Amino acid sequence: MAPPRPPRLDAAADEVARTAAAAPDWDSLAAAASGCLACPELAATRQHVVVGDVPVHGRPRLVVIGEAPGATEDQTGRPFVGKSGQLLDQLLGEAGVDRADVAVLNIVKCRPPGNRTPRIPEVTACSGWLRRQLELLGAPVVVALGLSSAKWFLGPKTVLGQVRGRPHEVDGRSVWATYHPSAAIRFGPRGAPRAALAEDLAAVAASL
Numbered sequence: 001m002a003p004p005r006p007p008r009l010d011a012a013a014d015e016v017a018r019t020a021a022a023a024p025d026w027d028s029l030a031a032a033a034s035g036c037l038a039c040p041e042l043a044a045t046r047q048h049v050v051v052g053d054v055p056v057h058g059r060p061r062l063v064v065i066g067e068a069p070g071a072t073e074d075q076t077g078r079p080f081v082g083k084s085g086q087l088l089d090q091l092l093g094e095a096g097v098d099r100a101d102v103a104v105l106n107i108v109k110c111r112p113p114g115n116r117t118p119r120i121p122e123v124t125a126c127s128g129w130l131r132r133q134l135e136l137l138g139a140p141v142v143v144a145l146g147l148s149s150a151k152w153f154l155g156p157k158t159v160l161g162q163v164r165g166r167p168h169e170v171d172g173r174s175v176w177a178t179y180h181p182s183a184a185i186r187f188g189p190r191g192a193p194r195a196a197l198a199e200d201l202a203a204v205a206a207s208l
């Protein structure tokens with residue numbers, strides 16, 4: 001007898017969206033997402049579903065959203081704790097924002113093998129979790145780090161260099177798109193992405 005087929009991803013995305021929409025609070029959503037199997041390859045290779053960090057008390061001043069967990073994040077179960085996370089914390093601090101007051105999320109909650117770019121069906125499947133997270137957090141300001149995150153909010157034809165540096169109104173929120181800290185690291189401390197990231201985070205902080 002042929003083995004059972006894995007579920008089609010669009011059905012899995014619908015299931016994620018339904019489950020997420022039914023979560024009454026952050027802890028319920030985190031518990032449900034932690035066992036998510038919607039993306040067969042990611043579910044089979046991850047160590048943790050990296051649901052995201054939120055402030056211990058109160059609402060976040062802003063929500064920062066990257067692309068997907070890396071190796072350190074997959075090991076620890078927390079977002080932005082590797083080199084990119086250290087740079088993000090530093091630049092937020094220089095802008096006058098304490099990471100403890102910020103919600104830190106990713107578009108896709110499971111690490112793609114080899115840190116490949118998440119595939120469109122994976123982004124689609126995981127979107128249900130993110131949409132509900134944004135509703136539950138209620139933060140009016142979002143920073144999209146990197147092109148994948150920027151495209152999620154601003155559309156598939158987004159060009160980062162053309163949209164950064166100013167807020168965009170999306171679903172009642174101010175969305176700022178800027179470079180991912182990994183790009184800032186790749187181009188070095190004197191590179192344009194790092195300067196742009198620091199400048200954009202300072203502009204976001206000034207807008208709060």
Ligand code: SF4
Pocket residue numbers: 016033036037038039040042043049108109110122125126127129
């Ligand atoms: S990436 Fe998102 S949708 Fe896919 S298995 Fe992980 S939590 Fe589920």
